[in-house]
Amino acid sequence: MNPNSPRNPEPARTPRSLRPAPASDKDRPPGEHDVMGHAFRDEEEEPPPPPAGPRRRITWRKLVLLPAALAIVLAITYLWITNTHLDSIARNALTGGNVRLRWWQHVKLTAISTFWVLIISIPLGIALTRRRLRKGAPVVTAVANIGQATPAIGLLALLVIWLGIGPSTAIIGMVIYAVLPVFSNTVAGLKAIEPSLVEASRGIGMSAMGTLAKVELPLAVPLILAGVRTALVLNVGTATLATFVGGGGLGDLITSGIQTQRMPVLVLGSVLTVVLALLVDWLASLVEVALTPRGLEVG
16 A cells, blocks of 8 residues: 555546536426425426506596486487477577577586686685694684575575676675585695604605695695585586576576476476586596596595
């Protein structure tokens, strides 16, 4: 034995390039198990399905069903009136562009009054939720409650005594009558915000106006828009009373049909008023869905 040879000679190593490659999952026969006892699957795992896209906020049903129903109602009403014998009084009330004129007057009364309701109610509601003016909120709310608690026809009569007869008198009465929903919802929406969110926004350096525009108003949007929808429907209904103060509108057709006892005139004025109220509410609901932040959607 050579004294210079190692005591425990190592076995000769096979070069790495000559070693057999380990069997992969595809090379193993079906049913073969690995060391842990799990059977190798014949096929590779399928990739997970892609995540579903965001849910559509405005569905086709919301876009189509109500307008289609209103169109059917208008078509049935038109067919009934055209197949009904109209005397000279009813014909004079429904021809010569009179229906189109009353419809347009009603739309203008509703649009102008709602515009002034928004201009008055939302800034007033914001101001009365600020720290310096919070004490005045109950007083303003009580005054707005009085305006809506007063019967609309009585309110218009009082305004006629003060301002005289005309469309402006009707618009002022409609504004007073519809201020409360938007004002109260604006105050409620801003008060419902967690104070910690406002403090956090101020803590990261946002100004008071920045906090109002980027934190408070977006969170209060659902309640504010709900109040606007209520005010719109109220204004459509109250505008029918504008006929008593010289404001025109579809109320002229309704009162004319009642006074002359002409059913087609009365039915047409009433159907057009209902259709306009539902159409305005539908349009407001679309705007509400579009403007509501996705994180605040219900369902």
